[in-house]
Amino acid sequence: MERTQFNDAVHRYQDMVYRIALHHHANPADAEDAVQEVFLRLFTREKGFESGEHLRRWLIRVTVNVCRDTLKSAWRRNVPLDSVGELPAFEQPEQRELYQAVMALPEQDRTVLDLFYYEELTTKEIARLLHIRQTTVTTRLSRARERLKRQLKEAWQDDES
């Protein structure tokens, strides 16, 4: 990839890749490793992209795949909260609570939450990206929302349509 394009992609999407990886691993160090790997794959990619959106979707898909590659066990459970590491600083306490609550969710629920709420993908797009059924995406979203509601109470509103 050409230098200017690559540096521009890094500037635009580095935090996006980091967020997706952090949702997957619940561990900043592992997330940073994934960021390195994802952009290395972008650096070595020979084919171009049709548009900025094409690049963004490609980065999301590669990030998910890279994160999955690092999971060796089929029996991986939730990451215990105390292994999440030092908490980042947030402007407001309820934001810190949301972060903690999300990081305490099962890994597959965290990823779906990020792709839905932050990256604003539809459940159909998420299903295609993760190679799972759309109903599975909906199930995971519902389950995650219920848990966030129980934990955060008024800070997390009832389900959106």
Add this chain to the structure above:
Amino acid sequence: MTNREFYRRTFSQLHSSAELNWEAFACMTRRKARRGTIRRAAVIAAGVAVLAALSTAAVATGLFGLGRFLMGEQARFEVPDGNGGMVQEQSYAITLQGYSDTPESRAKAEWERWLAGYDPDKAILECIGNEPVGPFSPYDSYYNIYTQEMANELEEIAERHGLNLHTGMTLLEDPQELFQETGGDFLGPNTAYTAYLYEDGTFAFDGEMDRRGGDVSIQFMRCVKGTLTDVMLVVGEPSLFESWEYRSACGIPVTLALGPHKGLLLAELADCYISVNILMGTEGEDGLTPADLEAFADSLDLTLLTPVKAPEIPDSAEEEPSSWPAPEEDAIYLQTGIQEAAAQRFFSQFALAVETRDVSALADMLCLPMELETGDGERTTIAAEEDLYRCFDTIFSQQIVDAIQQNRYTRERADLYAHGGMVGLGTAGEIWFGLAEDGDIRVFTIQQGDGGMALRRSAQGISDGPWAGE
């Protein structure tokens, strides 16, 4: 504020701290390419039979120093041709497991002699091709075994010489990991790349010798006594080598040898043998000198390599073989969300649990509660381990056991396929498993092809398996 806004405002405060730019990646990929070249040499060194010389220097005569390590007469070996290929040449080789009369060296020599007469034209190997075979023994991959006859012969040789055989190996990408497995940083100013560490503490790595005027590539090996390691070093016709005994700075006596194209450092410690193949000799303007070799010996702290402490190596069944497809080519993953490696691991554990009648393990692997229906229409709910224990033989009938056994290539790989979002096995779809709602892999259906027995998940979700009605 909506949940979406709340979410975005929270997580927008998280930033990656990695400094990434085009220049950094350009530098990184250049370093990776260089390590890749050396790593291929490490595969040759640590993989199976021969550490190949970069050139076959002519010259010879019996050397007292190096001569004690020679493995008998010349034999034909494959050595790099300098153009990326391999060529067969007549050459001498030295053992890397002490003098030629140690049990390890004699066993290795015997194994080589036997191999020279077995499958000399590679007819058996060509017949097998790239299809997975075996396993014939727990040692197959460490000795390049591809028939039961080879496995049997190797075991007999090892037993005759009172030796163990390797059963596990792990890769250590970071030299610090290797230093943790030994007594500490034994390398000093020299460099190690990826290391291969075996279950008994034997290890090998490619690296570089720190030398004024430019680093020199090396291949470093520690062979633990008491285990047959399938390795030796081709040295050409040995006598252009000057060899001498030297007491290194750490107090360990070593044998040094220097030829036109390579240098050697060999040492015997209490419980292991050390060998370093230095990929440069005396030839050329900047050729190595005896003083360089002695300085290298002085830079190492070999005392840290003994006593050997056996590392913890993960069960080889837990490691993913390098032959697993990449995610975008993994047909099972694309259809089920389960990577083939994970599916194979799950199925191996399932098959073992059936074989050993481990009801407790099986109860964890089934998507309980399930409904059992026998051929005569009788129905039972299998909700817990006790139910499974009571109905074990009904469920795991000979037909089901045959389906499991007959559709396995090896202990680690079965003939799995994907359909309708699940992973299946058996010509009649006898076993189906997939991702349960909690994200774990579980078995949803076990059924005989003749309709004699069926165990299916109760009520919701999967019932007859995705082939029902086809």
